[in-house]
Amino acid sequence: MAILEVHNIEKHFKNVQVLNDISFSLEKGQVLSIIGSSGSGKTTLLRCLNFLEKPDQGTILVGDQVIFDAADPATQIEKEVRKKRLHFGLVFQNFNLFPQYTALENVTLAPKLMAKETGRSPEDIEADGLALLAQMGLEDRKDHYPHQLSGGQQQRVAIARALALQPDILCFDEPTSALDPELTGEVLRVIRSLAEKKTTMIIVTHEMAFARDVADQVIFMDGGYIVEQGTPEQVINHPKEERTKQFLARYFENA
């Protein structure tokens, strides 16, 4: 059963159409990689899923439940949106950790603010946060502030922070683009381990080799359209569309 279904998403900024008729679905426990050049709409698509942008057209379903329908204002009420966006977690390109909180506090802040609704105890949240940091290999960094951590460590804290709310689908927006090549590996390793644990993920990335290894499904976007989608074998190894071939050729040439 598909955990996520996206139907006919359209989005424009001023006069520029950035997303055109975007439709895809994702099975629970699968990894979807979205590839494409800068400005192709990948990030905007991710931001639409996380309600950071409002699509002009289209519907989004999570586990059969319509969480967004551009034609139905009832699905766009501010209060509801706050709850619905929790289906998704988002890891940003430049981490966006809260600088005034330690690594552990970054992870536990949102669950603690939500404790009244979820009924979780602070001890429980704390223990959960520590376990997540340990999973990221950062238990000895729990009391460090973001500026005391390397980029790779910061990004891993950000992943733990997103996981702390147990989202159905974890989204990554170019998670390694702001990192030194040396630090990229540690973040990719963590994402790979999440894939092995059957975490449902959408990863916007320029790491083509990584997408090929980890993803169950790949979408290639260009100019706001989905040009090609399928398994990594189909899209990355044997692209059908000319535009995909061009993009990949240029990519592997440079790599």
Add this chain to the structure above:
Amino acid sequence: MFIHVTLSLLEGMWTAIELFLLTLLFSLPLGLLVAFGSMSKWAPLRHVSRLGHLPAALRHFRPISALTELVVWIIRGTPLMLQLIIIFYGPGMWFDNNIWAFGNGRMVACVVAFVINYACYFSVIYRGGIESIPQGQKEAGQVLGMTKTQIFFKVTLLQVIKRIVPPMSNEIITLVKDTSLARTIAITELVKAGESFMKSDGITWPLFYTMVYYLLFVGLLTLLFNWLEKKLDYFK
């Protein structure tokens, strides 16, 4: 004589401190409100398409923001001394209704003038601080399901405070010396207290002696701000 002057100046100093503290007490929160006003994005004409096609300038007109910016312009654009005179004498002069004719009405009028004036200056500092926080901080809070209020108080506020300490310390130190304007409406603050000895005893040194008081006060504040900056140094 020295002790007599010292004590007399202390009294003037106390008036200045009262004015200083009361001004801060009210203008710090009011300034935040003014800042939110000037940042208000409310544009009621945006959706009025029934009236036909409105020119862009009208559609983007933000009345709350425009009004607060007008007020800030007037308050920052005219001398505090004049505002003080208008607020204290205005009601009696133009409306024949001296609303300040009670016990310490003078002081209250003075506080009102100072609060309005300083709230406007503070609002610009607040706005600068708030707008300097990267959008990503707010978005990170949003995707973690925080409410707007939670994002402001748990994510943004401390970062804003850290950034505005230096400009705020400037403004607050200026306020110390601006208290001397209270004499315009015959409040005996420090300078007036010192000057009074020229008339009564024909001596000038008490007037210059007041500088010691100002310097001590500002010195103390400087230490306080340095401590605060250090205290917020734990994050970047």
